[in-house]
Amino acid sequence: MSQSPLAPAWLDVPDDANALAPAVWSSGATRAATGEIAIAGVTATALAREFGTPLYVVDEADARARATAVKAAFDREFARVGSAARVYYAGKAFLSTQVVRWMLDAGLNIDTCTGGELAVALAAGADPARIGLHGNNKSLAEIDRAVSVGVGAIVIDSLIEIDRVADAAARHGRVQNVRLRINSGVHASTHEYLATAREDQKFGIPLAEAEGTVERIRSRPQLRFLGLHSHIGSQIFESDGFAEAARRLLAVHARLLAGGEVPELNLGGGFGIAYTSVDEPLAFDEIAARFARIVADGAAEAGVPVPIVAIEPGRSIVGPAGATLYEVGTIKDVLVDGEHVRRYVSVDGGMSDNARTALYGADYSVRIANRVTDAAPALVRVAGKHCESGDIVVQADYLPGDVAPGDLLAVPATGAYCWSLASNYNHLGRPPVVAVRDGAARVIVRGETEADLLVRDVILDPVRADEPDRALEGDQ
Structure with a gap:
């Protein structure tokens, strides 16, 4: 398959659009026998079913190992x-x-x-x-x-x-x-x-x-x-x-x-x-x-x-210890320059859970997480659901051409500056953070619900809503 003219120069057409590049994914990320991506032994489908999407997933053993490795390396070299x-x-x-x-x-x-x-x-x-x-x-x-x-x-x-x-x-x-x-x-x-x-x-x-x-x-x-x-x-x-x-x-x-x-x-x-x-x-x-x-x-x-x-x-x-799971919602082929097609795959998150693409033009990778397929690779842009044209999660990557609504997508290397920069734009709740290790998953940061978003709205709290009026009366 030839490279799409819409693809950036650095991006090659993959031999296998299901493959996980080891340098990009955490050490615990694999394809399970079912074809699903599993992180530290927990499949993407199981994670999405239990915790919903979008979902930040942190490979605990990977993060701990990197921390141990950097300290050991600097201790050793500076002792020398x-x-x-x-x-x-x-x-x-x-x-x-x-x-x-x-x-x-x-x-x-x-x-x-x-x-x-x-x-x-x-x-x-x-x-x-x-x-x-x-x-x-x-x-x-x-x-x-x-x-x-x-x-x-x-x-x-x-x-x-x-x-x-x-x-x-x-x-x-x-x-x-x-x-x-x-x-x-x-x-x-x-x-x-x-x-x-x-x-x-x-x-x-x-x-x-x-x-x-x-x-x-x-x-x-x-x-x-x-x-x-x-x-x-x-x-x-x-x-x-x-x-x-x-x-x-x-x-x-x-x-x-x-x-x-x-x-x-x-x-x-x-x-x-x-x-x-x-x-x-x-x-x-x-x-x-x-x-x-x-x-x-x-x-x-x-x-x-x-x-x-x-x-x-x-x-x-x-950073490498983290990945984010999304569910595909809509797929849209857009004709660019009257000649070339860019496929927009929209997911249930976006710049509210990963602002780096919009802020810095950052590049990310993406893979279908719930299955493998032998469909030919197709150039895609993964977009979020926010009311911004710059709401892009992955600017360009290749996914199997049969990517469909309901598929789970996994974006690797999101452990740093994604949760930290997350917002409630368009009143989306910030996703939970789940740590996975040895085949088990647990929440380490609770996700926000609609109730969480409303709890600070003063008008919905009759006691607090009365306070400004009382203050004004006192001033008079």
């Missing part, structure tokens, strides 16, 4: 260069109390960036000393709570936060560990909106201002400076950007040592994953080996000891 590593799970990728516990079990710390994420980590039983707090606009309440519970580190993102964190520490009689986020000017190979170390953006302190800012931090006895922090972007497949960022930061790091201790260097996260069969992410062993060489060489060039290195992977741990 005479240092150590601290691995923080970036909770913004996907956070629930169960996921926090999986990460803690694997020896990871937890990185949070809002009061809500901090609350989840604490509710899961995380030792506050193993929690970090990020954010470019941390509220006074968020800072106060983080200091009061004893979080292990707060990332200073602006000059005003120096006094805010120090004042909170003084109130609570603590000395608070802090890092300073630096805008290194390094541009990662990534989507424009995902690049977070550009000069013209909201995060961090310019590199040229780092030394003066650290001097201000050190002037406050309530603060202990741990080191510089950098994050150059997300979904990164190479290490060149990290190498340049580390080189720039280590030059400043060396000068800062003259004024006091600088035990750490935090290089952030952003390691890419495979969303399609052509994506080639680096394995954790290779990432860790490259990082150790980068930091060791940079430290030698700067003439300083190799610092402890902190990293913050999120997507690379939980």
Whole structure:
């Protein structure tokens, strides 16, 4: 079969439109003897029957194994260069109390960036000393709570936060560990909106201002400076950007040592994953080996000891562990340019459960999950049910040409930034999250019902509905 002219250049016609590309799916994803996709031994049909669709499915063993692997790799490689590593799970990728516990079990710390994420980590039983707090606009309440519970580190993102964190520490009689986020000017190979170390953006302190800012931090006895922090972007497949960022930061790091201790260097996260069969992410062993060489060489060039290195992977741990199940509703062949046909396969979810395609033009893969078929591959676009033309889940992939209403579709690599970015657009409830392991499934985040959507509507609550009127009467 020849390639459709509507297909992107990277997408090849598959020999088998039922096959599961191993790099894209979790380690527990297989085709069962019935032809169904099974994850950790639980079939798509069984999952949909018990929990409904759309449904986020997380392969628990896969997520735990990735967390264990990244920590082991960084521990090993940095021990080889005479240092150590601290691995923080970036909770913004996907956070629930169960996921926090999986990460803690694997020896990871937890990185949070809002009061809500901090609350989840604490509710899961995380030792506050193993929690970090990020954010470019941390509220006074968020800072106060983080200091009061004893979080292990707060990332200073602006000059005003120096006094805010120090004042909170003084109130609570603590000395608070802090890092300073630096805008290194390094541009990662990534989507424009995902690049977070550009000069013209909201995060961090310019590199040229780092030394003066650290001097201000050190002037406050309530603060202990741990080191510089950098994050150059997300979904990164190479290490060149990290190498340049580390080189720039280590030059400043060396000068800062003259004024006091600088035990750490935090290089952030952003390691890419495979969303399609052509994506080639680096394995954790290779990432860790490259990082150790980068930091060791940079430290030698700067003439300083190799610092402890902190990293913050999120997507690379939980992203491949997740998949989303949908049910096909309508199918529509649309004539494009008066000549070529694009098949729109619409499902019962969309941008409310996966905003990344609309936000970033992200590519995903898709497979029929409830059966196999020998029908010839057909180019499809998987669309959602929302009132937006940009409501696309999968921009382009090949499915068997007999895909039909009622079929289940599975979209892999949705463990990161799908539930986290989910919304109630068009008053759809956010789907549940189910963890599967050893042939069993359990809900770890309850899905929202229509009752949940209505419970906050004040007009439907007679007591609350009366309150504004009473307030107005009092003003009079």
